[in-house]
Every structure is written in structure tokens, then in C-alpha cells.
Amino acid sequence: MTTALGFKISMPIMIAPIATQKMAHPDGEFATARAASVEDTVMTQSSWATSSVERVASTGPGIRFFQLHNVSPGHDNEGDGL
Secondary structure (H helix, E strand, O other): OOEOOEEOOOOOOOEOOOOOOHHHOOHHHHHHHHHHHOOOHHHHHOOOOOOOHHHHHOOOOOOOOOOOOOOOOOOOOOOOOO
């Protein structure tokens, strides 16, 4: 048992944000959220997910983070040193 940002998780491993998961499998982010819950760890949902935050949350209990990737219209964010 360990903690990440104050949340108790089973191991020091979390699922990183992965975009457009439904392109790889029809269950996409839903399956990832269920797997993270079973393993008692964190799933981070991508800004470019193929399912809404609300729909992923409806899959059941679990610790979920959200990656907010802010892109300004008409602005090249590469090389901003963020």
C-alpha cells in the first residue's frame, strides 16, 4: 500500500492518460477505469478521451484523475517550455 497525492493505492503504479482508447477497443476508457478499480490504483483520463468524464465515472468506484491539456486556438503550444 502506498499513497499518491493523498489517495491510498495498492502499488506505486498509476495508469497514465491515453487518448482515443476506443480506436483500439470498443470498451475504451470504460475497461481501463474498471481495471484500475480492480487493482486499486489511479486512472488518469486524457483530455482527448473518446468517452466523457461522466460516462467513465459511471463505470463504478475508483480514483480518477483528469489530464487537462489546454490548447489555445491558433497558437502553436510546442516549445513553450511548459
